[in-house]
Amino acid sequence: MSYFFQQSLNALQLGSIYALIALGYTMVYGILRMINFAHGDLFMVGAFFCFLAATVLHFPFLPTLLVSMAGVAFLGVIIERLAYKPLRQAPRVSAVITALGVGIFLENLILAIDPYPKHVPLLIGNTTWDLLGVSVSSLQVLIIALSLGLMLMLDFIVRRTMVGIAMRAISWDKTIVPLMGVPVNLVISITFALGAGLGAAAGTMYGLAYPVIDPYMGIMVGWKAFISAVVGGIGNIRGAMIGGFILGTVEILVVAYFPSTYKDFVSFALLLVLLIYRPYGILGKPQTQKI
């Protein structure tokens, strides 16, 4: 039984990181109807900012997290202004290709600066407790708690504040909302900043939990987070959170009870089956096209 709880805890840790990154995909999609494939690489840049703040500036944990989040949020806004805004009226495929290009650009930028994998120092004391045969580390608790906290905060912003209302309004109807006096560009920038900032938070925590970081680390994790967003219903914020936890749980439990060689094969087959029965994701709603 302790085996099951240990694996569930592992799943919770992995799932919360997927969920945080998935939020970035889902927010941008909700507003611009575009998939920001550079998001996985923003997550990677977040981990590198965390590394820089921790090793060069010798910051403790909280300032490191904030520096990384602020830096990547700023980067996200810049990327939107320079790369995506000119394409806002272009076909969505062009914007997606641009996003892929931005991602490759970020990877190679870091590669060109320094291709070596980096070791992120442990910023907080890590103790491991033994609870009835389950090893719980303080880092694990921090990651799960912080992710849940950030998700609740985002949920609050989107549901209760003016900015959140504006975001949802733009997502609802992009042509009418500017006529009501809503500063669309500003709201889009804020969306990118929030999404990228959460990605950076995930990057920082990922860097602490898996302390070897490299410029390619965002690709696979980014794909998995994107899949989480789709499973949860892309465009839906609570859906992205649920999707992240589902993917993390499936991945861990498949390894726990099947030969580990089957990991990706079984977990993705399960997700395919889920999408066959719920093509819009768990919380997604079918979109009706107005003619």
Added chain:
Amino acid sequence: MKRFLIFILFLSLCFASCRKFEENTISVGVVAEITGDMPAVGASCTNAAKMAVKEANDAGGFVFDGKKYSVKLFIEDNAGKADQSASAAQKLIAQNNVVAIVGPNASRYAIPASEIAESSKVVLITPWSTNPKTTLDARTNKPKQYVFRACFIDPFQGKVLAKFAFEQLKTQKAAVLYDVASEYNKGIAEIFRDTFNQIGGQLVAFESYTTNDKDFSAQLTKIKRSSPDILFLPNYYSEVPLQVQQAHRLGLNVPVLGSDSWGSPELLTLCGGDCEGYYFSTHYSPESATPEAKKFIQNYQAMYGKAPDDVAALTYDSFGLLWTAMKNAKGPDRVSIRDALAKLSGYNGVTGTMQFKEGSGDPIKSCVIVQVKEGKFSFFANANP
């Protein structure tokens, strides 16, 4: 018009100088992992290659039919990709007209590059690729004619490590965690499993992951449940620190054993103190060095300001093998060099004495077991199966 004239002048100068240069040079290529997931390997390989070429040229180059030849080195990056390894080899062969290629180092890149070299009939010596398939033709299961290596092969390493774990460390129950998507890791893990079971040990867990995974908690939890005495991680230096740290966090504190892919000083930086006391098999240890090796270590240190790792030593030996073959060869052409290399006997290199097995590109040599001790690699034992 003036600009055009200058351009023509420049072109003609270039052609003149190029022609003059080409008459007396032999081109040799290197394909290395300069960017990608193991840049430390690529850096060591290119460093040692530049040093070996410089030494050969300083010593007067090579003489064929009374004409003196100097060596020109072409370095290509494979970016840590299998397809780019093949195209880099292709470029060196077709465009730079090299007589021989050294590299790539990791098996997953060396195998595709070796296919190109074999079909183009150009000698390829891989310093560090230990997978048997590198020198074996997949279709005929016969040794490739133009592919050689300077290191031992995985079956040898897997056997040595299984025996070491069972006989010297006296462990009965072993667990393995390996990358199922990488030829090297998979090959060595399977041989370890088979040998360990055969000599009377018990393999309690055999778990896998795929390249670029960073979370091993599920596999390690599973391994912990099987309560092994020893954990075998035949994985690359950039992944091992994560696996070891996660094992510790899950309360799995058994000795860990690794293979030659651990042998980069980067492992120590990335591990922090987590790899202390663990063992791995490798190609050479500076502490048990022969006079040839000591000279190489000194020169390398003087040139690059750091101690050479095993990739540097093996790259240097690959060039040593190539230089010896070129001295013995009838002419500066690809076929003569290949024939001379295959006939080579008792070459005394930095990583020990080697000789190619009859009709094969695999050398006969021994390996060393190294222990991580006080944040350094220290010699533990010599090992033969």
